[in-house]
Amino acid sequence: MVGCGNDSGTDADKGKSTAAPAKTAEVVIYTNADEEAQTAMKNALDKNGMKGAYLIQSFGTSELGGKLAAEGKNIEADVVTLSTYYLDSFQKKEKLFADLQNKAKTIQPSPSYWTPILGNTGALFVNTEVLKQSKLEAPKSIADLAKPEYAGHISVPDIMGSSTSWLMTQAVMSAQGEEAGAKTVAAIEKNAGAHLEKSGSGPLKKLRAGEAAVGFGLRHQAVADKARGLPIDYIDPTEGNFQLQEAAAVVDKGAKTNPNAQKVVEIIVKYGRPELLKFYPVALYEGETVSAENKPARPSFYKEPLTVELLQKHQKMVKDAGK
Structure with missing residues (x-):
C-alpha cells in the first residue's frame, strides 16, 4: 500500500x-x-x-x-x-x-x-444464485428496486438507523431531485418489507444467507465476498457510488x-x-x-455539504413519503 x-x-x-x-x-x-x-x-x-x-x-x-x-x-x-x-x-x-x-x-x-x-462507498449487490432462482434481472439502478417485481426480494438499510442508507438516498435524490427521490426511497423500503435493516451490513448478511436476491450496502464488503468465492456480485448503480x-x-x-x-x-x-x-x-x-x-465506476459526492441537519431533513422526507 x-x-x-x-x-x-x-x-x-x-x-x-x-x-x-x-x-x-x-x-x-x-x-x-x-x-x-x-x-x-x-x-x-x-x-x-x-x-x-x-x-x-x-x-x-x-x-x-x-x-x-x-x-x-x-x-x-x-x-x-x-x-x-x-x-x-x-x-x-x-x-x-x-x-x-x-x-x-x-x-x-x-x-x-x-x-x-x-471512507465507505455504496453499491448494489446481488446473490447470483437467488437472483436466478427468483427469475429476476439484475438491477442497473437503485431506482429499479422500487419496481413491483423486486418486492420481497430485496434487503436495504433503513435511513432511520443506518448512515449506509444515506448513501443510497443521496444517490437517488441526486438523480431525481429530493421530493421524487424521497418517494422512490420510500417505495424501495416498502419493497424490502421484513428485510429493511437497521444495520448497514444487514442487507449483505441477508444475501449471504439466501434470504434476499438484491441489496444495497458498502461496496468493499461485496467485493470481498465475491473474492472469497461466495455467490455475491456487486453493481455500480447508474445514480453513482456515493461516499x-x-x-x-x-x-x-x-x-x-x-x-x-x-x-x-x-x-x-x-x-x-x-x-x-x-x-x-x-x-x-x-x-x-x-x-x-x-475502484467504483461512478464515484460521486452529494451536491450539498453533508451535515446532521441534512440527514435529518432527508430522513423526514423519506418517512413522510412512505406514509
Missing part, C-alpha cells in the same frame, strides 16, 4: 518511531470506528512512540454525536474520530475543533480541522488542549492508513492506490 502523500515516509523511515511524546496526561480518543479500524489505529500508535500514552473509548455514532452536542469543549476526549457530517455540524455551531498541524494532502478538499481516516468519510479531529480546549493530541492524529494518518486501506479500500490521500476491483 502507498502511504499518504509526502508524509508516507521513505524506505529508510520504515520501522522507525517518531520522537517520544512529552510527559503529559494520556490522550483520550473517542471513536465510532469498528474493531478493524480501532486495531489499525492502535497498531500505528503503539509502533510509533505513543504506546501507553493514549486511551481509546468506543461509542456508537449517534451516541458519540450526542456526547459532543451535550458536552462541547468540556468533553473528556482530546481526539474524536467520527463521521465528517457530524464534525462539520459541530464546527459550524461552535468552533469545537482546532486546526490540524502537518496535515497530509487529501484527494478531495477537506477543512482545516479534520482529516479523513477511512461517506470518517475523520479525526482535535478538540480545541484552548490552553487545556492535550499537547500530544495533534501527534496522535498525525500518526494515525501517516502510519495507520496502509492498514486501514486493507479493510476500507477507498483512496483518500494523494499517492494512495487501491486494486482495480475496489
Whole structure:
C-alpha cells in the first residue's frame, strides 16, 4: 500500500518511531470506528512512540454525536474520530475543533480541522444464485428496486438507523431531485418489507444467507465476498457510488488542549492508513492506490455539504413519503 502523500515516509523511515511524546496526561480518543479500524489505529500508535500514552473509548455514532452536542469543549476526549457530517455540524455551531498541524494532502478538499481516516462507498449487490432462482434481472439502478417485481426480494438499510442508507438516498435524490427521490426511497423500503435493516451490513448478511436476491450496502464488503468465492456480485448503480468519510479531529480546549493530541492524529494518518486501506479500500490521500476491483465506476459526492441537519431533513422526507 502507498502511504499518504509526502508524509508516507521513505524506505529508510520504515520501522522507525517518531520522537517520544512529552510527559503529559494520556490522550483520550473517542471513536465510532469498528474493531478493524480501532486495531489499525492502535497498531500505528503503539509502533510509533505513543504506546501507553493514549486511551481509546468506543461509542456508537449517534451516541458519540450526542456526547459532543451535550458536552462541547468540556468533553473528556482530546481526539474524536467520527463521521465528517457530524464534525462539520459541530464546527459550524461552535468552533469545537482546532486546526490540524502537518496535515497530509487529501484527494478531495477537506477543512482545516479534520482529516479523513477511512471512507465507505455504496453499491448494489446481488446473490447470483437467488437472483436466478427468483427469475429476476439484475438491477442497473437503485431506482429499479422500487419496481413491483423486486418486492420481497430485496434487503436495504433503513435511513432511520443506518448512515449506509444515506448513501443510497443521496444517490437517488441526486438523480431525481429530493421530493421524487424521497418517494422512490420510500417505495424501495416498502419493497424490502421484513428485510429493511437497521444495520448497514444487514442487507449483505441477508444475501449471504439466501434470504434476499438484491441489496444495497458498502461496496468493499461485496467485493470481498465475491473474492472469497461466495455467490455475491456487486453493481455500480447508474445514480453513482456515493461516499461517506470518517475523520479525526482535535478538540480545541484552548490552553487545556492535550499537547500530544495533534501527534496522535498525525500518526494515525501517516502510519495507520496502509492498514486501514486493507479493510476500507477507498483512496483518500494523494499517492494512495487501491486494486482495480475496489475502484467504483461512478464515484460521486452529494451536491450539498453533508451535515446532521441534512440527514435529518432527508430522513423526514423519506418517512413522510412512505406514509
